[in-house]
Amino acid sequence: MSNIYDLIIIGAGPAGITASVYGARKRMDVIVLTGDIGGQTAWSGEIENYTSYQFISGADLAQKFEKHMENYSIPVRQNEEVETIRKEGNAVVVATAKGEYRAKTAIIASGKRSRELGVPGESKFRNKGLTYCATCDGPLFSGKDVVIVGGGNSALDAGLQLDKIANKIYVVNNMDDLTGDAIMREKLIKSDKVEVFNNARVVEVSGDVFVKEVKISVNGEEKTLSAQGVFVEIGLIPNSSFAAGIDKNEAGEITINLKNETNMPGIFACGDVTNVPEKQIIVAAGEGAKSALTAFRYISSSKEDW
Numbered sequence: 001m002s003n004i005y006d007l008i009i010i011g012a013g014p015a016g017i018t019a020s021v022y023g024a025r026k027r028m029d030v031i032v033l034t035g036d037i038g039g040q041t042a043w044s045g046e047i048e049n050y051t052s053y054q055f056i057s058g059a060d061l062a063q064k065f066e067k068h069m070e071n072y073s074i075p076v077r078q079n080e081e082v083e084t085i086r087k088e089g090n091a092v093v094v095a096t097a098k099g100e101y102r103a104k105t106a107i108i109a110s111g112k113r114s115r116e117l118g119v120p121g122e123s124k125f126r127n128k129g130l131t132y133c134a135t136c137d138g139p140l141f142s143g144k145d146v147v148i149v150g151g152g153n154s155a156l157d158a159g160l161q162l163d164k165i166a167n168k169i170y171v172v173n174n175m176d177d178l179t180g181d182a183i184m185r186e187k188l189i190k191s192d193k194v195e196v197f198n199n200a201r202v203v204e205v206s207g208d209v210f211v212k213e214v215k216i217s218v219n220g221e222e223k224t225l226s227a228q229g230v231f232v233e234i235g236l237i238p239n240s241s242f243a244a245g246i247d248k249n250e251a252g253e254i255t256i257n258l259k260n261e262t263n264m265p266g267i268f269a270c271g272d273v274t275n276v277p278e279k280q281i282i283v284a285a286g287e288g289a290k291s292a293l294t295a296f297r298y299i300s301s302s303k304e305d306w
Helices: 014-025 039-043 058-070 134-141 153-162 182-189 281-301
Strands: 005-010 030-033 082-088 091-096 099-108 112-114 145-149 168-172 194-197 200-207 211-218 221-226 229-232 236-238 267-269
Touching: 005 014, 005 091, 005 281, 014 030, 014 039, 014 058, 014 281, 030 099, 039 058, 039 134, 082 099, 099 281, 134 153, 134 229, 145 153, 145 221, 153 168, 153 182, 153 229, 168 200, 168 211, 182 194, 211 229, 267 281
Parallel strands: 005 030, 005 099, 099 267, 145 168, 145 229, 168 194
Antiparallel strands: 082 091, 091 099, 112 236, 200 211, 211 221
């Protein structure tokens, strides 16, 4: 069959980009379909645990990933969200709003997206003081009072970024204590700008045109914080809804084996969209490499006619 790729990669974060590089090095005919380039890496602030870099910002690392991909002239279709993926005979068919793509194999590396609060005022003030990306929007809140919702690494990372920018930082955490890395916790709580509310949750976000107040409940007692910014950092949801028929766990993560194989032959997955336990940039990149090598061996050893 004509016009069939060797490999379609869905997503261009660390996993998808690494998979594309490994695929290209195997001389596979590869195409990447993605909403953006860089994924969660581009949202990250200071990165101190990516091997070979003692320090690098998330934006800079994402740019280096992209440049590496560009060196292999890999075609990338940006702003093209995948709607469905299915098998037709031996081929994999990936559909977007702009058309369908056929391939011998596909790798799902679509990552995760921010979890929403689900409280009054969230939708109204989105991008009007309420945001899900401290790296993207933090500089807009210079000298202002802000609320960070969450207590894990993403919330701590947001706090450390905003500590250099904001006037006052309230951390609203629904657990007994902050749960992120010890080093990050120690850095954050040292700041005299930071006030942490544990066993707390956001009840409502309010204001006029922009955010002015955040109502919270702390151990059942309501309290109103004056703030001009809200950063929601309460976890992520796998971008896997388009993958009907592919096995997932209770969290919606695609289930894979050690070879990155899904339950559908010829369809592989890698990175944060999968059930791999550690959600780290370096882990995602390694999983991307594995998935591309597995896809290459699948085609090389197959007796199928596409």
